[in-house]
Amino acid sequence: MTRICVAGGTGQAGREVVRQAVGAGHSVAVLSRSVPPDGAPGRIAGAEYFRADVTTGEGIAAAVAGADVVIDCLEGRSGKALRGFADGGARLLAAAQDAGSARAVMLSIVNCDRSNASFYRSKASKEHVYELSGLDTVVVRATQFHSLLAMMFGAGSKLRIIPAVRGARFQPVSPADVAAMLLETALDPAPVPVADPRHRVLNFGGPESKDMTDFAREWQQATGAKGQVVRLPLPGAMGRYLREGLNLVPEARHGNETFRGWLENSADTL
Numbered sequence: 001m002t003r004i005c006v007a008g009g010t011g012q013a014g015r016e017v018v019r020q021a022v023g024a025g026h027s028v029a030v031l032s033r034s035v036p037p038d039g040a041p042g043r044i045a046g047a048e049y050f051r052a053d054v055t056t057g058e059g060i061a062a063a064v065a066g067a068d069v070v071i072d073c074l075e076g077r078s079g080k081a082l083r084g085f086a087d088g089g090a091r092l093l094a095a096a097q098d099a100g101s102a103r104a105v106m107l108s109i110v111n112c113d114r115s116n117a118s119f120y121r122s123k124a125s126k127e128h129v130y131e132l133s134g135l136d137t138v139v140v141r142a143t144q145f146h147s148l149l150a151m152m153f154g155a156g157s158k159l160r161i162i163p164a165v166r167g168a169r170f171q172p173v174s175p176a177d178v179a180a181m182l183l184e185t186a187l188d189p190a191p192v193p194v195a196d197p198r199h200r201v202l203n204f205g206g207p208e209s210k211d212m213t214d215f216a217r218e219w220q221q222a223t224g225a226k227g228q229v230v231r232l233p234l235p236g237a238m239g240r241y242l243r244e245g246l247n248l249v250p251e252a253r254h255g256n257e258t259f260r261g262w263l264e265n266s267a268d269t270l
Contacts, residue, residue, distance in 0.1 A: 002187060005067035005101070007031040007054070007074050007092055010042055012147065013107055014073035016179035022046040024183070031063035031092075054088030055080055060095040069191040070096045071182050072106040076122055086125035093133045102191040103136040105182055110141045110203055111246040116237035127201070136197040138185050143205040143247055146172045146262040149212070150270060153219045160227040162220055164212040165234045168242035172215070173206035174262050177255025203252035208259070215259050222263040223270055 004021050008014040009030035021028045028047040035051045036043040043049065052059030054074060064070060072092060076085035089106070096104055106126065113124040130137040149172055156163040181204045216229045234242065241247060263270065 001025060001027055002068045002191065003027045003029070003066050004186065005029045005031055005064045005070045005096070006047075007063075007070060007072045009047070009049075009073065010034065010036060011073055011075060012145065013175045013178050013182070014071075015042060015044065016175045017071055017073060017182055018044045018047050020176075020179050020183055029063050029065075029067060031060065054092050055084045057091045057095075060091060061099070064092070064095045064099045064101060067096065067099060067101045068103075069186045070101050070104040071186050072104060073182070077119060082118065082122055085122040086129050089126040089129045093129065093135060093137075097133070097135055100193070101135065102193045103138070103186060104130065104133065105138045105140060105186045106130050107178065107182060108139050108141045110143050110205070110249050110252075111241070112141065114246050115241040117241065120237075120241070131199045133199075134197060136191070136194055137199045139199075139201045140178070140182055140185055141201060141203050141249075142178045142181075143171045143173050143249060145178075146174055146206075146257075146259050146266075148172070149215050149259065150219060150263070150266075153216055153225070154223075154270070156230075157220075157223075157225040157227045162216045162225065162227045162229045163232050164216045164229055165239065165242055166231040168212045168234070168239075169209055169245060169248060170212055170215060171205045171209040171248045171250070171254075172259050172262075173204065173255045174257035177206075177257055178204060181253070181255070203249040205249040205252050205254045206259070207254050207256055209248055209250060218260050219263065222260070222267070
């Protein structure tokens, strides 16, 4: 049985990693700044939860103690968490190395190093920290989650507009498929200390690439939302990233759950 520490194990991807790892019989430690109470929907039975903060280092050592491998699903979207995202990764890796962990796997975003958007830049900076680590490290770069599209469509539909970025295609992926990829990467080959650790970067995408308007219509059909699908320009770094197709990895390994399938499986929460 492998001991796995999942950093950010209460988030969308991390929670799926925890669920799948526990289901496979592994010993799982969850590192989170906010630990869900017993019985809460976000708490996975069978996992051990640790309150920790990578921005300060508080609680990290206890969470990674005894871990064979660390899977990093942490996010830093704003404020202190965004500014210190790479530094937080360095603290996590240092603690993992002190604990004798053999491997660390980080969830990132495809072509994050080719975007000037602040969130994407923070991911690229953290990737660099992983590359320089003394551990065997792997970065799994995923395309955008299905939920990102659903969130955008849902926000616009409140104004009877279902927005689609002009000139943008998406290749969305489900958190469950990403979690399976993270686990496989973490465990194969078996995580054991090596004399010459290496760093790898892997891409992982969704099973289909379509114009954003096609996904908008699928979402509208699944939810029954009123409104008109409208193509809108998106200026700035994010718009450029999408128009250049940097969010797509057509040649990479991909998951199985389509956007339509995810909508059907998520009908109760949309």
